[in-house]
Amino acid sequence: MSETGIRPDVGTETGTETDGEVGGDREQFTGTDFERVEDHRILTGRAEYVHDITPENCRHMALLRSMHAHAEIESIDTSAADEHPDCDLVLTGEDVAEQYYPMPCGLAAFEEPPLAVEKVRYAGEPVALIVASDRYVAEDVLEGISVSYETLDAVTDPVAARENETLIHESVGTNVPDGERFDFGDVEDAFEDADHVVEGEYSWGRISGVPLETAGVVATYDPKRDAFDIDCNIQLHTLVDDTVYETLGYPPEKVSLNVPPDVGGSFGTKIAIHRYCCLAAMASQQLEGIPVKFVEDRLENLQGGDMHSTQREYRVRLAFDDDGSVHGLDTWFVDDFGAWPRYPVNQALKPLSVLTGAYDIEDVRYDYEIALTNKTSQTAYRGFGVPPHLYVLEMAMDKAARTLDMDPTEFRLLNMIGPEQMPYRLPSHNVYDSGDFPAALEYIRDHVEDEERAEGGLLDPAVVEEKREEGKYRGVSCTLHIEPGVSGSDWTDRQRSDRDALEAREREEVDELPEHLRGEISRDGTVRALLATDSSGQGHQTIVTQMLADELEVLPSEIEVEYLDSVAAPTEYGSAASRMAVMVSGAATGLGEQLRENCCELAAETWGVGRDAVTYREGGVERLDGGSGGDANSDDDDSGNGGGGDGDESDDRLSLADLADLDTAGGRAHERFTRASYDYEHPATALEEFDEALTGKFPVYPTAAFAANAPIIEVDAATGEVEILKFYSLRDCGTQLNPTIVEGQAHGGIAQGVGAALLEEFDYTDSGQPQAVTLFDYLLPSIDTVPEMDIHHSETPSPFTETGAKGTGEGGMIDAPASIASSLNAALAPLGVHVDRIPATANRLRNRIRDAEAENS
Amino acid sequence: MSTDATDPSTEQPTREISLTINGEDVVADVEPRLKLSDFLRDRRGLYGLRIGCEHGVCGACTVSMDDRIVKSCLVYAVQADRSDLVTVEGLADEGDLHPIQRAYHEDHALQCGFCTSGFVMATRELLAETPDPSDEAIEKGLADNICRCTGYQNIYKAVRRAADYTQARADEEGRMGERDQEDDA
Numbered sequence A: 001m002s003e004t005g006i007r008p009d010v011g012t013e014t015g016t017e018t019d020g021e022v023g024g025d026r027e028q029f030t031g032t033d034f035e036r037v038e039d040h041r042i043l044t045g046r047a048e049y050v051h052d053i054t055p056e057n058c059r060h061m062a063l064l065r066s067m068h069a070h071a072e073i074e075s076i077d078t079s080a081a082d083e084h085p086d087c088d089l090v091l092t093g094e095d096v097a098e099q100y101y102p103m104p105c106g107l108a109a110f111e112e113p114p115l116a117v118e119k120v121r122y123a124g125e126p127v128a129l130i131v132a133s134d135r136y137v138a139e140d141v142l143e144g145i146s147v148s149y150e151t152l153d154a155v156t157d158p159v160a161a162r163e164n165e166t167l168i169h170e171s172v173g174t175n176v177p178d179g180e181r182f183d184f185g186d187v188e189d190a191f192e193d194a195d196h197v198v199e200g201e202y203s204w205g206r207i208s209g210v211p212l213e214t215a216g217v218v219a220t221y222d223p224k225r226d227a228f229d230i231d232c233n234i235q236l237h238t239l240v241d242d243t244v245y246e247t248l249g250y251p252p253e254k255v256s257l258n259v260p261p262d263v264g265g266s267f268g269t270k271i272a273i274h275r276y277c278c279l280a281a282m283a284s285q286q287l288e289g290i291p292v293k294f295v296e297d298r299l300e301n302l303q304g305g306d307m308h309s310t311q312r313e314y315r316v317r318l319a320f321d322d323d324g325s326v327h328g329l330d331t332w333f334v335d336d337f338g339a340w341p342r343y344p345v346n347q348a349l350k351p352l353s354v355l356t357g358a359y360d361i362e363d364v365r366y367d368y369e370i371a372l373t374n375k376t377s378q379t380a381y382r383g384f385g386v387p388p389h390l391y392v393l394e395m396a397m398d399k400a401a402r403t404l405d406m407d408p409t410e411f412r413l414l415n416m417i418g419p420e421q422m423p424y425r426l427p428s429h430n431v432y433d434s435g436d437f438p439a440a441l442e443y444i445r446d447h448v449e450d451e452e453r454a455e456g457g458l459l460d461p462a463v464v465e466e467k468r469e470e471g472k473y474r475g476v477s478c479t480l481h482i483e484p485g486v487s488g489s490d491w492t493d494r495q496r497s498d499r500d501a502l503e504a505r506e507r508e509e510v511d512e513l514p515e516h517l518r519g520e521i522s523r524d525g526t527v528r529a530l531l532a533t534d535s536s537g538q539g540h541q542t543i544v545t546q547m548l549a550d551e552l553e554v555l556p557s558e559i560e561v562e563y564l565d566s567v568a569a570p571t572e573y574g575s576a577a578s579r580m581a582v583m584v585s586g587a588a589t590g591l592g593e594q595l596r597e598n599c600c601e602l603a604a605e606t607w608g609v610g611r612d613a614v615t616y617r618e619g620g621v622e623r624l625d626g627g628s629g630g631d632a633n634s635d636d637d638d639s640g641n642g643g644g645g646d647g648d649e650s651d652d653r654l655s656l657a658d659l660a661d662l663d664t665a666g667g668r669a670h671e672r673f674t675r676a677s678y679d680y681e682h683p684a685t686a687l688e689e690f691d692e693a694l695t696g697k698f699p700v701y702p703t704a705a706f707a708a709n710a711p712i713i714e715v716d717a718a719t720g721e722v723e724i725l726k727f728y729s730l731r732d733c734g735t736q737l738n739p740t741i742v743e744g745q746a747h748g749g750i751a752q753g754v755g756a757a758l759l760e761e762f763d764y765t766d767s768g769q770p771q772a773v774t775l776f777d778y779l780l781p782s783i784d785t786v787p788e789m790d791i792h793h794s795e796t797p798s799p800f801t802e803t804g805a806k807g808t809g810e811g812g813m814i815d816a817p818a819s820i821a822s823s824l825n826a827a828l829a830p831l832g833v834h835v836d837r838i839p840a841t842a843n844r845l846r847n848r849i850r851d852a853e854a855e856n857s
Numbered sequence B: 001m002s003t004d005a006t007d008p009s010t011e012q013p014t015r016e017i018s019l020t021i022n023g024e025d026v027v028a029d030v031e032p033r034l035k036l037s038d039f040l041r042d043r044r045g046l047y048g049l050r051i052g053c054e055h056g057v058c059g060a061c062t063v064s065m066d067d068r069i070v071k072s073c074l075v076y077a078v079q080a081d082r083s084d085l086v087t088v089e090g091l092a093d094e095g096d097l098h099p100i101q102r103a104y105h106e107d108h109a110l111q112c113g114f115c116t117s118g119f120v121m122a123t124r125e126l127l128a129e130t131p132d133p134s135d136e137a138i139e140k141g142l143a144d145n146i147c148r149c150t151g152y153q154n155i156y157k158a159v160r161r162a163a164d165y166t167q168a169r170a171d172e173e174g175r176m177g178e179r180d181q182e183d184d185a
């Protein structure tokens, strides 16, 4: 596993020192490989994940789930369960519907019951709940419930679902509740006038994030306050809390969602665990406040855990001329949302933010339909609908290059957006902020040529030839992809807005969510910061610690970062959509400034001097006029920061501890100086560049991180098995706040991309039975399937963000599937095989190769 | 609908087991169906082992049983009778990091951390058997553990670093041992 430390000078305006000691004698922490503050508690087994929380007298919930994909519920007999001596509570869908409300969905016409009523719409849908003394007993009691079903035809093919032969929701009257066609430019003309048009049909298999930790909830109803406290590992707890409080029928301040500092991964998926939060809360209320715990088991999670993600069927056309210039792109797809169109319906829209990828294409059609089927509902997954779009775009580019018999890299370079076009406005109105895409692609191509095409390299022509004689096909493709970062929030309800009315919308009506951060200086001189968003392994505590240490010129050990629950925090977007690097770093910078200013004001007031007579330095405030006695004590000790509040108050310097002491002493009437909060505005809100996108509710993603990839691949033609021999990648996410964390995000994202491209899929039988219900069926990449990665970095700061950072949480998963599929095309070019379906499992590839061989012979 | 908060009243058969957990002797009555993973977490408060699948694929529940790692979700507590168990909590003194844990920290080989105890336990066995493992040996030794966050790249690095730390410690102990012997002589 080599990791080159190369930081090539591609479009780089400023370099970053990685080992501290930048400027002056103060050590800087931001931009360094500062080690994570989260690790110690995790490594020693002291971290508390929600699965570890079990209050005294806690009871346990289990769910009865439908084994049918589509059926009427004729009757439910709970009498045996009711009579079971260890059963505390039984609830059916009707019981719940009597007292509570349906769960909000992503489209206005839908209201989803937390437990099925009248009908089940997918195998695994919860039908009844049991509470008992422990989970083993609760599952025993479940056997005392019998449900009689009248089965219905199952709908599993999203394309056929559009015929509406069998309806998933009769009251809605269609299986296609949403769709929209966008024409940017003159698409018809572009296709008519072009020398060539290629067409293709492509599939993207149903995949998801599958974090190692499943959903978990401990809900406690407090009868005295008539309020709920819910510990859970939901993602975006301040944004999606409406899915819980509305269902319970309470105002937001009565339902506190509290996410522990440690969550065992989410990748978007846990945004959708509200059903469990609601049911456990209802059960606790029914039991008059006894805490109720639910931990989803892995089979439930895979079968019916509301956590599958994107599954798409595409038709794509590309129009281009003999000289290789591409003029038109036309994509149409059906997105299989399963039984309920939940929150992430806008996954179907996000690709508009990277509509033409890294290419300059003027005339584009984007047309989608959301189809409902008898499958578990979709949730978000890293990339939020973008990875399939980039995959089909690159497949079309490969096909076009092949048609012209042009080198695919040259073909790509010919059509690539140049650095002189930055900031670049896409036909779909989003704007790429910065980057030299062609230079990045050339860099990775040249690097791979030098390293691997040479003698003894993986692509040494002699070796490639030798391997081919053994039936092994090697190849590489160099592709460059954009990771749209820092989603705006205002556009995300486009599908619930009157779309015709959007034309007339004014800029003032745009309502974005800022990032909120609080800080407080304690009397011992330490600083406590409070995040309004949740984390699931990304290291947000570390980033805030580094940044505040620099802002306040104190040691990182003086800083403690904690989290606010959904009641204490304002409504926020949260950790999603590659937002946090930009948003939380912007907020930390602002909070630091605010606190420094407050400290100066307090010190000036204390000394009775003007604001200009003091300055902030090294974790304290100093007097510029040298201190002229007054009532402060007269000996001239130069106390540093920290230490207790007493005794180290000198004439000309007040430490953070002194200031906190002064601020809290004597019941001062004013607002506290040593307590502050800061809201970092979304970067697009102040930029004219985004006016059209914002007012029209087109996806707004103001940072364009990018990656030039070159996975070297070998396919065994006899078995269809794929080995990625090495994964080269040059990555640029603007200013890196912590290069180690950035690199970790890249590694993890690429590994998930490998899974998506080659292994993972939630398949269904025609009768709607899920085929991947264990981790033996849903294949997560393991240490022996993830390739060696050789990651290079460049830094092109974002001109749009406070710190120059760009979002980088989703990159690898966004770009690896497309680049792996393109390398497969390169490797299999001699056989004429073109990838049209991922995951490209061994079986599928073997079939394609066999068909191609039959055709060629 | 019915509500009726009860204590468990159905008599479940139990069996007594006695075993050593992180050096401490433990005697407990357990139901034969109780998984070792649930016993250690819920009855002994050893939350360092995590439950990711309960069917033997993910390795988050890995513990050492009589010096061999096992997936504790595939073992019943009664099967651990008379055994010697070590969990991640038993590796270092309260608050300290074991050299393997230190290496995982220094090489950023954990993100969400849910898999980490399992990896640390598997690494411990790997290094006990292969003090200086090749990449192939690391791959083989850790192939039964899944990490969804790190892409494994930094896990290779951490294992190599842990091997160095362990080697350095062995050398140190070796030298001290020699010195002791010289002193004795």
Ligand code: FES
Pocket: B050, B051, B052, B053, B054, B055, B056, B057, B058, B059, B060, B061, B062, B071, B072, B073, B074
């Ligand atoms: S929980 Fe035991 S192997 Fe996954």
Ligand code: FES
Pocket: A212, A264, A265, A537, B109, B110, B111, B112, B113, B114, B115, B116, B146, B147, B148, B149, B150
């Ligand atoms: S660090 Fe999250 S699963 Fe390994």
